[in-house]
Amino acid sequence: MSEWETVIGLEIHAQLATRSKIFSGSSTAYGAPPNAQANLVDLGYPGVLPVLNAEAVRMAVKFGLAIDATVARHSVFARKNYFYPDLPKGYQISQYELPIVAHGKLEIVLDDGAKKVIGITRAHLEEDAGKSLHEGLPGASGIDLNRAGTPLLEIVSEPDLRSAREAVAYMKKLHTLVRYLEICDGNMQEGSFRCDANVSVRRKGETKFGTRAEIKNLNSFRFVEKAINYEVERQIDILESGGKVIQETRLYDPDKGETRSMRTKEEANDYRYFPDPDLLPLKLDDAFIEEVRTSLPELPDQKAARFTSQYGLSAYDAGVLTSSRELAAYYEDVVRQVPEDPKLAANWVMGELAAALNKEGLEITESRISSGALAGLLKRIRDNTISGKIAKDVFEAMWSSGRDADALIEEKGLRQITDTAAIEKVIDEVMAKNPGQLAEYRSGKDKLFGFFVGQVMKATQGKANPAQVNELLKKKLAG
């Protein structure tokens, strides 16, 4: 048992899914040619004024209500001053003392199934910076300001997380939530959802926090886990050998699997925030906030709770099936068509279907088998037309051909044999062909039962109803 305790807080930057930028009418679409979406306001030309995007405000409020936070009736934009070429104004417009959202919380499920509430200190609106490209330009950096001014919601957690696994669980939960709310597309490869992790360690029982390092720009769940684990070990090594952790910003290098120092915080951290004179305080009234509240969809936790009570699913299954709104909708479509067996539907969606999607890297919305087609297959299992085992073959054929279950069952002659007389006939043949095994079985070698089941299934190409085979075999073998 380690004598060290890990303390982690996450800052998550979620790009809000608005059409235009937070303070200008430039498009936020991803992948445009460099600077095609960087206009006067984004470029920081003198004399321009920022005008706040109503939709960005609405999205922030939506988030605040979904995490049970206080939505500020009065919030203020501030300038965060620093010089970097991807931010041409010389400051980032952000919120400092009075953010739009404060004191929220999110419940996560730990590896052992226990639940833990993670505090969310605040979530504030700000503008994203542009991108600097350093490769292929000798002595120069190339600046693309398309991203500059894209609305961000920076979501800051309390230092409540105690392991890399908890941090990942929290991040995944937030990722699910922002997609449910349709305020962020969650595309981590494109940088729509990124994470900075504040990591420190302290001796167990210690109440003061240790000195923290901030790991920047983690853009996958896997990197978050690996970077934090590396950083925790690095800090423990330093402390155990009598050294001191310095407060600094570190970058995670995924190729080497390590973090390295970027700059020391003392030098860079003097941002000299002050209220932005170009923007008036943002005031929201109760009517607006209530209107946003009524627009909230069923949230992931609510949906999972409903899945357990309405469909009799385990908490784990309900959690998996509600991990995205699209997956939950697919599942419910299937259940609507096979309402007598929600558990069967859950097993197939989480089993065969998830595996097939995973293998090809497809999203549920890109599934080669529609919810209607899967329901068609499940109906044939339910009415004993095919066995569960044959159904897996049919599923594969459906996946590769795009055809429906009934057509494939008919064409390949996969209909299950449920006719007692027909099964008995096959059993008789199998017994006649294997007199030796029969004698052994009858002299007490019970294990051979499986052999006979196998032979009967083989003779019927797996089509005999397994339950009937078991029952009839038992009778016949007994003599």
Place this chain on the structure above:
Amino acid sequence: MALTREQIESIAHLARLQLQESEIPVYQQSLSSILDFVSQLDRAETQGVEPMAHPLPGLAQRLRPDVVTERDAHERYQANAPQVEAGLYLVPKVIE
């Protein structure tokens, strides 16, 4: 309020200004006197006064609808830039 030499150096660094040795005492003196002037405000009674984020009391931020109104005009804007390449603004290299 007397600013130290180190404070002047730090302010200059944050503002990316390169000061001559001889300028440091000059700024020390002039910035300190600006602070002294402003510090008269410290004597004002502010108990019960709500902090202002803006000199226009009672007004609130206006919002614009989420509509794309700007078109691609990067060629026009880049005519002002000292150096561009493949649509990128070029600046002195910012990382090692």
